[in-house]
Amino acid sequence: MRKIKAPLDKIQIKKLKAGEKVLISGAIYTARDQAHKRLTQEMKRGRSLPIDLKHQIIYYCGPTKTPKGKTIGSCGPTTSARMDEFTPTLLRAGLKGMIGKGRRSFEVVKAIKKYRGVYFLTYAGCGALLSKYVQKARVVAYKDLGPEAIYELEVKDFPLIVGIDTKGNDIYKKARS
């Protein structure tokens, strides 16, 4: 199985094909509904963002509280489609990868192709299992959002499936045909 490193560079992204399983290691950021809304609002107002999105990966995840002695609580993916309206703006700002579950809109697929990004799926509803691949977790922005804050996660061999590749090939179109 292919191993990739976060943040993502062009060479790695180009090789990824929809349907392929990969393991990722490195630093990724969590962000979901409210964080997306804030990030794009700040961009609209011309303000600088609390994180630099260039080459980064956003994981659509809001973890549970961290039990004592653990790195993080349960931390699986949330439904990606709710982030669709914000995604093209973030890709334009340099974001390269997204991790979530479920389908994306036509506009997101178009933006992924245009900005040469990639959309990954990970095991949906398996938050306990996925917590085992997280080595470090800390809140880096929007702490007031609680579980919707932006966390920086240090992951090791975190399991992914390429959902939409740079050419715009979509796993869900292939899977059921």
Added chain:
Amino acid sequence: MKVISANKIRNTVADLCIRANLFLRKDVLAQLKAAYAREKKKGAKDILGAIIQNASLAKKERLAICQDTGIPCVFIEIGQEVRISGDLKKAIAQGVELGYKKGFLRNSIIKDPLLRVKPGYSPAVIHIDIIKGDRFRLSVLPKGFGCENKTQLRMFNPTAQLAEIKKFIIEAVESAGPDACPPYIVGVGIGGTADYACFLAKKALLRKLGARSSELTALERELLLAINNLNIGPMGLGGRTTALGVNIETHPTHIAGLPVAVNISCHALRSASIGI
């Protein structure tokens, strides 16, 4: 007259919140294992394997099965000969807070749906049913919102054919597609009013999978078969396991209508019940 203290209810609710979120229901796990054994497509089988592994890891390490520990839905059956000493609603809210904090579960509840600030743990959504005698039964069903968002209601004409109703139910699952963590458990409420059909669809999810035998069992089986032929599969990546069960609840309704509601649960259907 049986007297139950609010304190007792608070502690019981706390315990049920933890149990529901950490330990996957035995009937759901059994259906997952049966699906794993049946599934022929490799990718689908691998995903079912990960789901089963996730449940056992959650139990062993006392982690939430899913990070979306849901909106706690509390179902109460209270005998008319039971008296509660203290504040019932407050006891439930406190029980939810206590359980969610103790279980390191997620604070996903915002007090104001429009302002959307400061996520907390409570209040729960409470359904109360008055029954005969002095029984008191509490159930907690933490409902994740990825799947709650896929809820559908349709008010059919009273002259509608059963075929139209089946089509609506199957299409509700098809439109949820890969997004709400398949394989699903499909709750269906038929009859009553619009709101009551929605309640029944949710309540149907409490019932043990494959447990009941009634005049609706054949319809449930037929729907399950049709849904599994949709080839959505685990994570929506194809396969014969699109749903683990279909549970239908019905209620008398009006001569002018036929409400049908579909409430989909993700594969992590969680609930815990106890009688006091």
